[in-house]
Amino acid sequence: MASSLQLLQFKPSKPSFSFFSRRSAPPICSAAPTPSKSQRSYTITLLPGDGIGPEVISVAKDVLLLAGHLEGIKYEFRERLIGGAALDDTGVPLPDETLSAAKQSDAVLLGAVGGYKWDNNDKHLKPETALLGLRQELKVFANLRPASVFPQLVDASTLKRAIAEGVDLMVVRELTGGIYFGKPRGFDTNEDGEEFGFNTEIYAEHEIDRIAHAAFKIARKRRGKLCSVDKANVLETEKRVHGRRLPIENGRFLKLLKLEIERLSHATKKILLVASILWRRRVSAIAQEYPDVELSHMYVDNAAMQLIRNPKQFDTIVTNNIFGDILSDEASMITGSIGMLPSASLGASGPGLFEPIHGSAPDIAGQDKANPFATVLSAAMLLRYGLDEEKAAQRIENAVLDTLNKGFRTGDIYSTGTKLVTTKGGKLSLVGELRLLPAALCMYFKVSNQPISTSSIAIAAPSSDEDPSQSSSSSFSTSLFNFSSGNPTIEETRGLMHLFPDDVPATLPVGRKPLVCVVGVPNHMTYADFCQFCGSFIQHMLEMRIVRMDGMEDQYSVLIRFDHQDSTDSFFKHYNGRRFSSLEVEVCRVLFTLDVQYTGSIEHAQPSNASSTEQPTCPVCLERLDQDTSGILTTICNHSFHCSCISKWADSSCPNLWICVICGHVGCGRYKGGHAIIHWKETQHCYSLEVETKRVWDYVGDNYVHRLIQSKTDGKLVELNAHCAHADNGCGSCSCEDNAMSEAILNSKVEAIVNEYNELLATQLENQKIYFESLLEEVKEESERKISKAVQKAVNLKQQKIQSKIDRCKKEKKFLDDLNENLVKNEDIWKAKIVEIEERERKATRMMEDRVAELEKQLGDLMVCLEGGKMVEELPVSDDEIKEGTVFQKSKDSSSISASQQQEGEYTHA
Known part of the structure; x- marks a missing residue:
């Protein structure tokens, strides 16, 4: 699978937990462009x-x-050996077959490696080397380790609730560099003959840069805070310098280190022996590209302390290989157990590696005690980051949360009041949640050692004859609703309904059945009104059942089973979201029902033998209740009628009910279920009120007690005509009536109709008033919202313009300040240079004047000498006279001698 490390713009789902929510969930992923979404095979x-x-x-x-089956995803699983198991079978911890299969797959899911059995093996034969080698071969460099405290496991944390509650952080660990992979490494002997071991921490700039970019992008999609952890105060940085003295003068270590530096210097110009200072410098430089992310630095020892002292201060942590390994394991204990945290290792290309952060735990291996949740959540990260299957990942995460909500715990997270389960028990709970069964059912099978039938746990899977392509590709988890039906004082039936959610009304979920539930029908809407509301769909309904939903007051719900799936889909599309009446605000909510489970019934009275042996018949038409001839409607008190018959019935209450006037027991008449007469025989309560006529029957006298009825207008008691006085034989069932009584009854009915109409009119007018006032309020709120949005937009735009002007002015001011500062500095420099030049010129002038004076003196002496020699030659004096002569210097007083006298050569001779 060709994948790329990139930032995905997906919307957060509904998390109950941070790394499940796309805000808690980190946005960096190794998304697979192939296979295509239509293929969905991995x-x-x-x-x-x-x-x-x-x-x-x-x-x-x-x-x-x-999860894949529910989302239409197919897998090809390739199971291979690694670690100690591979050592025992092939002699190497990472066989070529395993490595080849991993490289050719779309994703890799790893359990754990290592164990006591192989602790004494040579370094290259230890199981842990397989994990390091696999990471290096897959070229995964970013390891994401979320550490979030589940609300259900706050008390399982070793920290106080006030400290642990709400912790949500992500450790981004560099995975393929640092001391785990640095060379040289090994053992050597120093000049004193003492053996020592050595590992080398080497990081190149590009390695730090790529993990820093990934961490900044993750922090940007979370809460915008990034903490870089290093040890820059102790671990110094040394750049590669040929010929520089290294710490150890003798031994193989020095030679190996020099060779490694020279080898790496051709590829990277800056190599770290200990990378903390370079790490901090590069992360700080890259932070300039992410001004919206708040960067802080922290030494690793302080970070380890702060994780325990105040872990909620952290959002995203980026650090090197060894520090990330240690800090993420420490952070796992804040959550309650290392068995709850997954991880994802992603690279620039190739499949991602997904694994729990816990080890192999050999002390509990094979005892069915391991916590599988970290591996299951790693599988969810595999779907999200490795295969880009967000909905399937959410299914798994929701199943984990629902399992925890139901109190199921493995031993490492068990606490008083929860249910201890094994590894397999945890799997059954998760599978039960995924298949939309109560986890308690799965645990029942586990505890009672009963086999789980396919029909009991596979109810969420689409049927084989159903074409998923005919429906939406989306698939939803269902919600459980408790319901009841029947008379609570006689026989009450309770159960559970699995309903698909209605957050996407236009979508037909995969796995639906010809069974729907109409939720929240108003009580004032009679069963007959509802049948009329359903219109022509009545003929496609096989069965209707009226039920009460727990927590819904003044409403009832209707379970409807259709004859075909097409009729069900048409009913859903036609009625879902439609108003029951144009004068009412209540709308019809139609939810597809995956399954209905009856949990039990409570009987307070036994039916008569006669009614138990008789064929069920419709009380209206007295015909057999047969789904083949007409749909059957079962009322909330468990009486069944033909839908066509109930649509003609003007009353919504159950017919022929009798109430004991002594204890209040409610039961059917002797010609229905016979509950009222059975109650008299069991309790000797002989007086029972007929609900329909409001008359009291005396079972002892086998007759009505009196003929007084309550007026429907003023509530007064009026006399009902007794045995007909005009009958010849004194029969008690004559049909003739007194004229006065007939008139009273007629007036009573008219007044009742008038009052009912007035009340209905007033009610509807009030409803209309409330409705239109709500519309006006909505319009007003919408207008205010738009105005506020427009004002805010204008303010923001103006603020941006002002801010841009301010920034431009600041830049210009800074430029002018720098220019002025440079000019001031240049002024002092040039003043000094001018003074220096002037001083140098003065010195040169003085030297020149002195030189000129000296040369003039020498020139004068030379001229005197030349002129004197010429005069001597011209004088008529012999040589001997000259030799014996004496030369005197003229005094200044003789300077007045005229030039003519000097030319005549007047000299004094001794």
């Missing part, structure tokens, strides 16, 4: 590994299969 490599790995992988595989 290859997954399963690596169970060692210890508890096979147990938790088995649970995750079953959950993946079911």
